[in-house]
Amino acid sequence: MSFAARLKKLREEHRMTQEDLANYLKIxxxxxxxxxxxxxxxxxxxxxxxxxxxxxxxxxxxxxxxxKIPSPSSIDYILEAGNTYEDDKYTALKQLLSSVDDLPVDIIQKLNEIINFFRTYK
Known part of the structure; x- marks a missing residue:
């Protein structure tokens, strides 16, 4: 798939108009x-x-x-390489991730942002 096709597909998946994207990019x-x-x-x-x-x-x-686009709900996508987690934390994260698989991509991305936000406050 070309850059052009991917851009359009991603924009539409995020329910953005060309005008929305243009305003975001300041073009x-x-x-x-x-x-x-x-x-x-x-x-x-x-x-x-x-x-x-x-x-x-x-x-x-x-x-x-x-x-392939990495799945925002995959454990490897959310858990950065090199981090070590106790078994109970890892299990809890796996359960959380499996429960959000059917959510829209934008909701999963928001959840990922929240996880990353709290990750900075260890």
């Missing part, structure tokens, strides 16, 4: 439309980084170098 709606049509590509790496951050995907996925 014109026409520029977003051109990106989605494949007639233009962002020249500014800040735009690419902002898109990856907004949609919570890797640049490799956004640029088509990775075919």
């Amino acid at each position: 014109t709606r026409q520029a977003v439309g051109n990106y989605e049509q494949g007639s233009r590509f962002p020249k500014d790496e800040n735009i690419l980084n902002a898109l990856a951050d907004l949609f919570n995907v890797s640049l490799d996925y956004l640029l088509g170098r990775e075919e």
Whole structure:
């Protein structure tokens, strides 16, 4: 899938209009439309980084170098490598993650943000 197709798909999954995305990126709606049509590509790496951050995907996925988007509810996605958790914490997180699998992506991403927020206050 091309960058243009992925961008449009991600924007629609997040229930954003081209105008919403343009305002977020501080560019014109026409520029977003051109990106989605494949007639233009962002020249500014800040735009690419902002898109990856907004949609919570890797640049490799956004640029088509990775075919699979990591599941926001997968244990590896939420638990950073190198962290060690007691068995009871790990089990609790696995139960939490399995219970949110059917939620919309934007809700799962909000939950991930909350987890990351509390992770900073160990």
